[in-house]
Amino acid sequence: MVNIELKGHLYWYANKKKTFSIGNFEGSLENLIMLLKLPQSEVGTLLVNQKKEPLSYIVKDNDHIILIPVVGGG
Numbered sequence: 001m002v003n004i005e006l007k008g009h010l011y012w013y014a015n016k017k018k019t020f021s022i023g024n025f026e027g028s029l030e031n032l033i034m035l036l037k038l039p040q041s042e043v044g045t046l047l048v049n050q051k052k053e054p055l056s057y058i059v060k061d062n063d064h065i066i067l068i069p070v071v072g073g074g
Contacts (some may be wrong), residue, residue, distance in 0.1 A: 002032075002059055008069040013038050030055040032065070044070035 002022045014036060020023045025032065029046050033055075045068040046053050059065070 001061065003062075003064045004032075004036075005066045006038075010038060010042065010067055014031075022070060025059055025060060027059060029053060029057045029059060032059060033067070034057075038067070042069050043067050050065050068074070 002025050003019070004022065005019050006014055006017070008071070014020065022035075025035070027035075029048070033040050033043055036044075040055075045066075046055065046057070047066040047068070048057060048059075048063050050064075
């Protein structure tokens with residue numbers, strides 16, 4: 001089971017769910033983003049168990065994943 005938190009506006013892409021779990025997921029963070037139908041260009045920071053990880057990170061059972069959107073402004 002993988003626990004996921006969506007921060008900022010990303011939860012809009014998941015039917016307004018900010019936290020949820022996915023069972024039996026195998027693949028990378030990039031695969032997870034595609035599965036969740038999130039626009040990859042809007043995902044800025046990927047935290048796994050409170051550590052920043054690249055898109056190529058292979059998700060493991062019991063990981064806690066936080067997806068943070070790109071922050072902009074000026």
